[in-house]
Amino acid sequence: MAARSIVTVPVFDFSGPMDASEIARLSQAAAGVGFFHVRHPLFDEQRGNQAIELARDFFALPPADKQSLAIENSAHFRGYSEMRNARDWREQIHFGREEPAGVHPLSGPNLWPASREWRAELLRLIADFETAGRDILNAISAGLPLRPDQLLPPAEAPYVLLKLIHYLPPPDGQPRSGVAPHVDFSWITLLLQDDAGGLSACTPEGQWQDIKPMPGTLIVNIGEILQFVTGARLRATPHRVMNRTRDRISLPFFLNPGLDRWIEPARLGQQDPSTATPDPEHVHRVLPVNAATTFHYGEAEWRRKGQGVWCRDCVKA
Numbered sequence: 001m002a003a004r005s006i007v008t009v010p011v012f013d014f015s016g017p018m019d020a021s022e023i024a025r026l027s028q029a030a031a032g033v034g035f036f037h038v039r040h041p042l043f044d045e046q047r048g049n050q051a052i053e054l055a056r057d058f059f060a061l062p063p064a065d066k067q068s069l070a071i072e073n074s075a076h077f078r079g080y081s082e083m084r085n086a087r088d089w090r091e092q093i094h095f096g097r098e099e100p101a102g103v104h105p106l107s108g109p110n111l112w113p114a115s116r117e118w119r120a121e122l123l124r125l126i127a128d129f130e131t132a133g134r135d136i137l138n139a140i141s142a143g144l145p146l147r148p149d150q151l152l153p154p155a156e157a158p159y160v161l162l163k164l165i166h167y168l169p170p171p172d173g174q175p176r177s178g179v180a181p182h183v184d185f186s187w188i189t190l191l192l193q194d195d196a197g198g199l200s201a202c203t204p205e206g207q208w209q210d211i212k213p214m215p216g217t218l219i220v221n222i223g224e225i226l227q228f229v230t231g232a233r234l235r236a237t238p239h240r241v242m243n244r245t246r247d248r249i250s251l252p253f254f255l256n257p258g259l260d261r262w263i264e265p266a267r268l269g270q271q272d273p274s275t276a277t278p279d280p281e282h283v284h285r286v287l288p289v290n291a292a293t294t295f296h297y298g299e300a301e302w303r304r305k306g307q308g309v310w311c312r313d314c315v316k317a
Helices: 020-031 045-059 063-067 116-142 224-229 297-305
Strands: 011-013 035-039 079-084 089-096 160-167 176-182 188-193 199-202 208-210 218-222 239-243 248-255
Touching: 011 020, 020 035, 020 116, 045 116, 045 160, 045 188, 045 248, 089 116, 089 176, 116 160, 116 188, 116 248, 239 248
Parallel strands: 011 035
Antiparallel strands: 035 218, 079 089, 089 160, 160 248, 176 239, 188 218, 188 248, 199 208, 199 239
């Protein structure tokens, strides 16, 4: 078997202010490979390990306990699901901001396992992810001709989603797709993962390359919404997960706009999408690569979740 290539992903330290040279390097990473590692004071190696164990504790629950939290029982698309098909081979549970049911159908409470201590730790994890995500998004903004906090103003409550994912080992011992190639419908996505490996990203040259886990860091990738706003100046990188010989724990956190936010291009001297390298295979996307029409985020997210139009090519409304 041919050796798998590993993409070099830059590392950025958020323990203090970033100088101009680091902002420029961050901008280069966001416009190029679209993935990078972050060292953030809220997520040292010990905290990362604790979060992974929190997820393992949930997936170790009896099947009946997990099924009692089925996503079908939530009007707000929170809860547990399991997928075993050619495209996806995993179990997962969705959590968002804990709040009363609101004006938007995606606003509301989560479904929780019995342990109050587990719930408290999970909510603290969501809050810290949001803090780190704002720090990272503001640093990305600093490398763009935007007003400070223009992407996510301090008073705006973003729609956030934390998924605990357990990628299941392949039953026949042969590598298989854990999640098919896709881009994230987010500003940015922050990821904690164990040491199993299996995540790969598609480089600007159209090659799939592994992203090696690095203890004590978050992996961050650019989402479709940030690519849209910057007119493809920043790159939402296609990525996928291959299940190889063992299981894998992954905790992606999606930092999104507020549900009542209108999203419009910032006209930053955008790239010509027609010059982009074509995807090497089908990539699930919500937006066309050359999208330029203002849209309402809450409506778009409801169309994706409530109406099931999660890929513009695979699912027709």
